[in-house]
Amino acid sequence: MVCPDPVVDSRPQPAVVAVVPLKAIGSSKTRMAPALSPDDRALLLRRTFDRVVAAARRCVAVTEVLVVVGDDRGASWAMMSGASIVRETPGPGGLNAALAEVDASLGKTPSLVIPADLPLVTGEDLDAMVDALPGVPGVVVCPTADGGTGGLLRAPGGIVPPCYGPGSADAHVDAARRAGVPVRRLLLPGLALDLDRPSDIALAGGWRAVTSGSTGPGGAGDSETRPVERYPHR
Ligand SMILES: Nc1nc2c(ncn2[C@@H]2O[C@H](COP(=O)(O)OP(=O)(O)OP(=O)(O)O)[C@@H](O)[C@H]2O)c(=O)[nH]1
Ligand SMILES: C=C(OP(=O)(O)O)C(=O)O
Numbered sequence: 715m716v717c718p719d720p721v722v723d724s725r726p727q728p729a730v731v732a733v734v735p736l737k738a739i740g741s742s743k744t745r746m747a748p749a750l751s752p753d754d755r756a757l758l759l760r761r762t763f764d765r766v767v768a769a770a771r772r773c774v775a776v777t778e779v780l781v782v783v784g785d786d787r788g789a790s791w792a793m794m795s796g797a798s799i800v801r802e803t804p805g806p807g808g809l810n811a812a813l814a815e816v817d818a819s820l821g822k823t824p825s826l827v828i829p830a831d832l833p834l835v836t837g838e839d840l841d842a843m844v845d846a847l848p849g850v851p852g853v854v855v856c857p858t859a860d861g862g863t864g865g866l867l868r869a870p871g872g873i874v875p876p877c878y879g880p881g882s883a884d885a886h887v888d889a890a891r892r893a894g895v896p897v898r899r900l901l902l903p904g905l906a907l908d909l910d911r912p913s914d915i916a917l918a919g920g921w922r923a924v925t926s927g928s929t930g931p932g933g934a935g936d937s938e939t940r941p942v943e944r945y946p947h948r
Pocket of ligand 1: 742830
């Protein structure tokens with residue numbers, strides 16, 4: 715019997731470095747402070763960070779996961795996750811400066827920036843981003859629901875500068891257009907939610923789901939079983 719050839723996508727897969735920025739833990743998730751203690755904020759971030767690193771590992775094109783850390787605690791999380799570590803240069807530049815430093819060190823290597831606070835991201839989401847790359851040079855921007863950037867794939871890595879901040883999805887698309895680089899905007903639910911405010915926890919399935927790592931498709935969720943008073947500002 716002759717079996718038909720499987721349908722194969724013959725486009726070459728770029729080798730991509732996943733870059734996960736992780737701010738100094740003690741000064742992270744400050745918008746959660748009205749509802750969560752420092753320990754709970756750190757626990758939340760640890761869980762989403764582990765999820766993001768696991769998703770990056772499952773992405774077929776990702777050859778290395780690089781965590782850009784702001785302190786020793788972040789470095790120890792990154793080490794335990796098995797990722798490579800880059801220590802950001804201390805200074806006032808914040809996220810964009812930390813990422814620009816990494817861009818410079820990666821040269822032409824394609825890079826996929828994924829924030830550490832995404833509770834729903836999967837390896838399939840990241841595969842979809844890579845599949846959406848219009849070519850090299852090329853850029854894929856996955857917006858979050860509030861106009862931020864849940865995923866930024868750039869090939870080569872520094873082809874447009876990091877423009878994180880309010881409205882950054884539009885800013886990244888505009889920067890690519892200005893540079894004459896083909897760009898795609900891709901809406902993916904797994905990259906559309908980041909945990910910024912207490913109300914975002916319910917959107918991810920609730921406290922127990924997020925901190926047990928059972929969010930997303932098939933995840934248990936618990937938004938109905940957790941006392942509402944835990945999030946007084948919702
Ligand atoms: N290395 C590094 N990562 C950063 C920096 N600022 C933000 N990040 C990371 O970028 C992602 C998005 O961060 P934000 O949600 O804007 O900031 P946050 O500190 O987590 O939360 P807020 O304190 O509420 O603003 C998270 O993964 C952060 O850890 C920075 O200055 N350096
Ligand atoms: C800085 C950003 O994230 P956040 O919305 O978490 O502040 C961003 O997406 O540009």
